[in-house]
Amino acid sequence: MFCKxxxxxIGEDVKFCPSCGKEQNPSGESQKTAVDKTQSNENVSxxxxxxxxxxxxxxGGLGIHRFYxxxxxxxxxxxxxxxxxxxxxxxxxxxxxxxxxxxxRDSDNKLLLDWDAKY
Numbered sequence: 001m002f003c004k005x006x007x008x009x010i011g012e013d014v015k016f017c018p019s020c021g022k023e024q025n026p027s028g029e030s031q032k033t034a035v036d037k038t039q040s041n042e043n044v045s046x047x048x049x050x051x052x053x054x055x056x057x058x059x060g061g062l063g064i065h066r067f068y069x070x071x072x073x074x075x076x077x078x079x080x081x082x083x084x085x086x087x088x089x090x091x092x093x094x095x096x097x098x099x100x101x102x103x104x105r106d107s108d109n110k111l112l113l114d115w116d117a118k119y
C-alpha cells in the first residue's frame with residue numbers, strides 16, 4: 001500500500017504514514033495503487049533526487065546541489081566555507097546522506113522525487 005499524501009510505501013494496517021505523518025484511510029477505503037507523484041502530490045519537488053545526489057557527490061564542496069534545488073544562499077555559504085576553511089566538504093557529506101535517505105528538501109520545502117518516480 002502507498003501513502004495517498006506522499007506516495008511512500010507503507011504497511012496495509014498503518015493508520016498514519018511514518019514519512020509524512022498524515023492519516024491513512026480515515027473512512028476505511030482500500031488503497032492499492034501508488035500515488036502519481038508528479039501530478040497529484042503537491043508535497044513533492046519536481047527536482048530529481050538522483051541529480052541532487054550526483055551533484056552532492058562530485059561537486060558537493062562547492063554547494064552545487066544546493067543551487068540545483070533553489071537554495072542559493074546556503075550554496076554560497078557552502079562555497080565560502082570550502083574556500084576559507086575547508087569545511088564545506090563535511091557539510092556536503094552530511095547533505096549527501098540526507099539526500100540518499102530521502103529527507104532532503106528544495107527551496108519550497110518539498111521533498112525531492114524518489115528514485116523510481118516517472119517524469
